[in-house]
Amino acid sequence: MAREGAALVTGATRGIGAAIATTLASEGWPVGVNFRSDAAGAERVIAAIEQRGGQALAVQGDVSDPDAADRLCAQVEERFGPVMVLVNNAGVRADNLSPQIDDEDWRLVLDTNLSGPFRLIRRALRPMMRARFGRVINIASIVGQRANPGQANYAASKAGLIGLTKTVAAEVARRGVTVNAVAPGLVQTELAAGVDEQRFFEAVPARRAGTPEEVAACVRFLASEEASYVTGSTLTVDGGLTA
Amino acid sequence: MATTATPQAVEEKVVEAIAELGAERDEITRDATFESLDVDSLDIVELSQVIEDEFGVELKGEDAQRLKTVGDAIDLVVARAA
Numbered sequence: 074m075a076r077e078g079a080a081l082v083t084g085a086t087r088g089i090g091a092a093i094a095t096t097l098a099s100e101g102w103p104v105g106v107n108f109r110s111d112a113a114g115a116e117r118v119i120a121a122i123e124q125r126g127g128q129a130l131a132v133q134g135d136v137s138d139p140d141a142a143d144r145l146c147a148q149v150e151e152r153f154g155p156v157m158v159l160v161n162n163a164g165v166r167a168d169n170l171s172p173q174i175d176d177e178d179w180r181l182v183l184d185t186n187l188s189g190p191f192r193l194i195r196r197a198l199r200p201m202m203r204a205r206f207g208r209v210i211n212i213a214s215i216v217g218q219r220a221n222p223g224q225a226n227y228a229a230s231k232a233g234l235i236g237l238t239k240t241v242a243a244e245v246a247r248r249g250v251t252v253n254a255v256a257p258g259l260v261q262t263e264l265a266a267g268v269d270e271q272r273f274f275e276a277v278p279a280r281r282a283g284t285p286e287e288v289a290a291c292v293r294f295l296a297s298e299e300a301s302y303v304t305g306s307t308l309t310v311d312g313g314l315t316a
Numbered sequence: 317m318a319t320t321a322t323p324q325a326v327e328e329k330v331v332e333a334i335a336e337l338g339a340e341r342d343e344i345t346r347d348a349t350f351e352s353l354d355v356d357s358l359d360i361v362e363l364s365q366v367i368e369d370e371f372g373v374e375l376k377g378e379d380a381q382r383l384k385t386v387g388d389a390i391d392l393v394v395a396r397a398a
Contacts (some may be wrong), residue, residue, distance in 0.1 A: 199365055202358075244358065 076206065079153035080296070081105040081145060083136050083193070084163030086114030088262030089212060092285035093160050093292045094118055098127030100293060102158055105132045105149035109163070128153065136163045136189030137181070142196040155200035158296045161190035161234070162212040164227075171225045179226050186230035187237070194241055198250065207250035208296045211238050212288075215258045215311050231256075235307055242305030251304035253295045257288050258311025279312030318372030321397030326371065327390050333366040334359075334386065346387035357381070363389065373397050 080102040085094040090107075095118065098104045104122060106129050108115040115131040122129040132148045134141035146156050165185045167178035190211055201207025216224050217231030235254050242252035259273055260283040274280055291308050294300055309315060319325055327346075335341045339353040350360065360383060364375040367389075373396045383389050 202362055203365075247358070 076157060078155045078157035078200075078204070079103040079105060079149050080158035080160065081107065081132070081149050081156045081193075081197070082160040082162055083107040083145075083189070084109070085118060086111040089257065089260060089285045089288045090160075090162040091118045092289035093162060093212075094129065095122055095125075095127075096286075096289040096293045097158060097160070097296060098122040098129060099125060100296070101127075102296075103128040103130070103153035105130050105145065105153070105156070107132050107134060107136070107145055107163065109133070109135045135185075136161075136193065137184035139188075139192065141189065142192035145193070146196050150200075155204065156197045157201060157204065157206060158208045158210070159193055159197045160210045160212065160292060160296075161193060163189065164212065164214075164230075166224070166227050168223045168227065170223055174226055182226040183230050183233075186227070187233045190234060191237060194237070194252070198241075198245060201250045202245060202248045205249040207245075207248075208300075209238075209241070209250070209252040210292050210295050211235075211252070211254045212292075213238070213254040213256045213307060215256050215309060215315050217256060218307070218309075219315055238307065239305045246304050249301070251295070251300065253300075253303060253305070254307040255288060255291050255295070256307050256309045256311070257283060258309075258314045259283065260285060260288055260310075277312045277314045278316065281312065283310060283312055319370050321371040321373060321394055323390065323394050326367075326393045326397075329366065329370050330363070330386060330390050330393070333363050337362065344386055346385065346390065348386050349384055350386070351384075353386075367393055371397055 080097040082094040084090040085106040086108045094104045094106050106115045106118050119129040130152050132145050134145045211234050213234045214231040216228045217235050238254040331344045334344050337359045360380045364380050373393050
């Protein structure tokens, strides 16, 4: 990595986000480690990055807040230069069968998982287009492509994220900016806690959950120079579940 | 700090920005259409961002879509800044 600028990873204090932040730092990117409330978690991720000789900065903000995109990008810019790699990872679940999803749980999930990424993309594209380089990676989910009863709001947000990915990719492709999605299946994280693992594993050809590092490896590729002709795609990381 | 949007300052900046987008500088006249300069919709988005950064004038999507010539862009920015 010889480019100027930095990476910004939302929801980077644990699980997949933490693994992505650590991985991009090891590729040479200074990383903005976004957190909403877990300042101690952000500090742990930053300490791990710095211990390996990388650079990182904690940037607080709730991506569902309309003002967050500008604030997060500005903080990273001030310290490390423009955001050249944006990873929209922050996400929430509020599971229920559709008749039981109230407006608040609909809004929370859509605002965080879809509107937040849109605003960050809109903000980050400006310097990327000028630099004729940029990498946007949206962490979607296989639930955005395949039914999972009890997650109508989450599924809608993730399917929306995949649609957003494809259209923005087509809009900015001629500027050297790529926009891709990664769609994990079941990964060992706190967000996935409570999933009936035994039932689930029987359906997974790999017979196990994935690790955050296995998802981060896909992000590392999509963020790399070598992935310059990959755009608008969704890379599924699910142990064969949707194969 | 935003630069004062005098007609001359705006014209200079707009011409410079369009040249940076790849158009031949001597073809960038007030009457030249964006189409003839091979400036597409995404280029106009970039141009409006340069203008916003320089003069503090925000060009919304529908404004940008109405622009046909280089002169249209200059006049709109000057009018908005007034």
